[in-house]
Amino acid sequence: MEAKLISGKEISQKIRTEIKEKVQALKANGVIPGLAVVLVGEDPASKVYVASKEKACTEVGMHSEIHRISESTSQNELIDLIDKLNKDSKIHGILVQLPLPKHLDEKEVILKISPEKDVDGFHPINTGKLLVGEKTFEACTPKGCMRLIKETGIEIAGKKAVVVGRSNIVGKPIALMLLAQNATVTICHSKTKNLSEEIKAADILIAAIGKPNFITAEMIKPGAIVIDVGINRLENGKLTGDVEFEGAKEVASFITPVPGGVGPMTIAMLLENTLEAAQSI
Numbered sequence: 307m308e309a310k311l312i313s314g315k316e317i318s319q320k321i322r323t324e325i326k327e328k329v330q331a332l333k334a335n336g337v338i339p340g341l342a343v344v345l346v347g348e349d350p351a352s353k354v355y356v357a358s359k360e361k362a363c364t365e366v367g368m369h370s371e372i373h374r375i376s377e378s379t380s381q382n383e384l385i386d387l388i389d390k391l392n393k394d395s396k397i398h399g400i401l402v403q404l405p406l407p408k409h410l411d412e413k414e415v416i417l418k419i420s421p422e423k424d425v426d427g428f429h430p431i432n433t434g435k436l437l438v439g440e441k442t443f444e445a446c447t448p449k450g451c452m453r454l455i456k457e458t459g460i461e462i463a464g465k466k467a468v469v470v471g472r473s474n475i476v477g478k479p480i481a482l483m484l485l486a487q488n489a490t491v492t493i494c495h496s497k498t499k500n501l502s503e504e505i506k507a508a509d510i511l512i513a514a515i516g517k518p519n520f521i522t523a524e525m526i527k528p529g530a531i532v533i534d535v536g537i538n539r540l541e542n543g544k545l546t547g548d549v550e551f552e553g554a555k556e557v558a559s560f561i562t563p564v565p566g567g568v569g570p571m572t573i574a575m576l577l578e579n580t581l582e583a584a585q586s587i
């Protein structure tokens with residue numbers, strides 16, 4: 307039986323329409339939610355992402371500003387900009403596009419963002435709150451994955467979830483979110499032994515490895531929910547996930563496509579976090 311497609315594209319569109327209405331309500335009370343995106347340097351992929359974030363903000367009626375700064379900017383200049391945005395009452399959310407050029411200290415930059423404006427959910431105060439189960443800004447990509455799982459209508463509690471990848475922005479936070487929903491969670495990584503066996507046990511599989519088509523059909527438990535976080539650009543210019551989609555969809559019960567899966571949800575969750583930041587002032 308063929309898997310049902312979980313369309314992040316459609317679901318994110320629905321969320322964006324809801325956000326648009328809520329933005330209008332806030333505006334009636336004199337508040338315009340504002341997002342500042344800081345883009346350092348000329349990375350072509352980052353430029354594309356930042357442009358789509360701005361478009362999404364404008365479409366829902368939010369204020370959006372992109373601060374494009376030179377590749378050669380100093381740590382102090384960048385931190386001065388963040389300080390300014392922290393104090394700017396038009397700005398409710400701040401996102402510093404990652405990765406930063408190598409001479410800049412990413413950790414220090416994230417620490418300088420006011421936790422109340424950290425709509426990326428990367429500040430240690432916010433990741434710490436996630437760890438202890440307090441309400442916080444949740445990182446957009448894992449939050450979007452959770453929303454996609456919810457859309458299947460399948461109960462998470464008691465299920466075996468396997469997360470492949472242990473990054474601070476996807477693997478670790480999604481493992482915590484699944485745990486908070488009472489899944490039994492395994493985190494796999496490059497040193498995991500018997501990776502195929504671990505993956506095969508998953509009722510819910512999160513692929514966040516960063517290697518094109520790494521997970522193939524025979525590794526997947528029949529009936530599993532497969533969430534593919536990978537966005538890999540192939541030499542032919544096509545985007546592909548970490549899961550070999552054509553094979554996997556014959557085995558899974560639900561599967562996300564790439565593109566049109568997790569990616570658009572990341573942007574929708576960024577809007578949601580920015581709206582929440584504006585609502586809580």
Ligand SMILES: Nc1nc(=O)c2c([nH]1)NC[C@@H]1CN(c3ccc(C(=O)N[C@@H](CCC(=O)O)C(=O)O)cc3)C=[N+]21
Nearest residue numbers: 355401402403404405426446565566567569570572573
């Ligand atoms: N501080 C920070 N926060 C981020 O949230 C952040 C970041 N840095 N750095 C880079 C990654 C990547 N990211 C994506 C967002 C949307 C799509 C997306 O919409 N993708 C479309 C396809 C886009 C295309 O065609 O290239 C899709 O999957 O359907 C992808 C990737 C956010 N990131």
